[in-house]
Amino acid sequence: MIRSLFVILIGAFLITGCSNTNSDRSALPSAVESGVGSVDAYWDEVAKQGLMMSPFVDPEPPMEYVRIGLNHDNPDVRWFCAYELLKYPSGIDQETRNTLERLTKDESEVVRKAASFTMAVLQEKFEDERFQLSPANNQAAFHLYRESRYNDGGLWIAEDGRLERLAKLDGSIAQIAYSPDGNRIGADYGGRTWGSLAIVDLESRKVELPEIISAILADKRNGYDVDPQKADRFDPYVRLIEWSPDSTRYLVSYEFSGGPDQYDYGWAVCEAEGNTVVEVYKSSQDTRDSKPEGFTWSNG
Known part of the structure; x- marks a missing residue:
């Protein structure tokens, strides 16, 4: 009787333990336990979800998944993983580099672009418009997933x-610009109906x-009588035009x-x-990518 009760208790303990283990597992399938097939299914x-529209994967896939994804049948996955490699630079071995080199000749144009971008970063070849170069040193700034x-x-x-x-900004980066002294970076970012600005102090x-x-509207001298909370669609946009020479x-x-x-506009x-x-300089027409007429930094 005692022995039977002991067996029942042990069985209950094992069932409870297995249940807790399963509930604590990540939503991602394990490449080690389940093999490549399960990672491909992931x-x-x-x-x-449409990676070319918005490349957001939460939680971030581990490096092992990214390596396997480089060989996936879907070109969107290969494209995403070619960029994703840069989040694990210490894990990029020669075999992975060889795979990346092969993807620079992929049948998909977006995969070729992503692979060549990542290769350029790894080789420190910041030679085109995909990268913004610091005027102060050999630093380069950039964002990923350029084709999405x-x-x-x-x-x-x-x-x-x-x-x-x-930084991880709450929107898609549209433009990056260093200050002339190289101490700051300005980044335009936003979404379909809004645009904002981030300033990063590099020191x-x-x-x-x-x-x-908000500051422009709050200053009554600017002559605006607008309450963003009451506007049907406020749709605010801010874009960095340029830094002053100093x-x-x-x-x-x-x-x-x-x-x-x-x-x-303004x-x-x-x-x-x-x-x-x-x-503040007000305008009656769209001001993007332009400056006020006659504007110079000596009078700005």
Whole structure:
């Protein structure tokens, strides 16, 4: 009787232990336990979300999955994994480099572009418009997933063989620009109906998200009577136009909607230290990629 009771208790303990183990497992299948087939099935599911539209995978796949994904039948998966490798630079062995080199000749154009981009980063060949070069040293800034409609908002730098993600912005990066002294990076980012600006101090690694339009609206001297909370579609956009030659200020263009078929445009000069708005130039037309007529930094 006692022996039977002991067996029952042990059985209950084992069942409970197995149940807890299963509940703690990651949602990702294990490549070690389940083999390549299960990892391929994982990538099949990931591909259904539309990687070329928005390359977001949460949680990030481990390096082992990325290696296997480089050989997946779906070109979107191969494209994604070619970029994803840069998040695991220490794990890129010669075999993986050989696979990446092969993908530079892939039948899919986007796969070729992703593989050549990653190879360029690994070889420190920052020679084209995909990279922004620091005017102060051999540092280069960039973002990943260049062929997707929206990238993941990761702002990266490479310097002397080291890779670092400076920021993970809450939107797709559209433009990156170093200040002339190389101490800061400005990054335009956003989505379908909005655009904003991030300023990164490269010495402190501090990321600031200046509220430029809010500051413009709050200053009554600018003549705006708009409440963003009451606007039907506010759709705010801010774009970095250029840095001042001495790197102490920067010029942005802005726009927003104050109501149906009502759009306001303009430019603002901001102090780099503190990101305060010091001058506003209103406009009656779209101001993106332009400067106020007659604007110079001596009068800005």
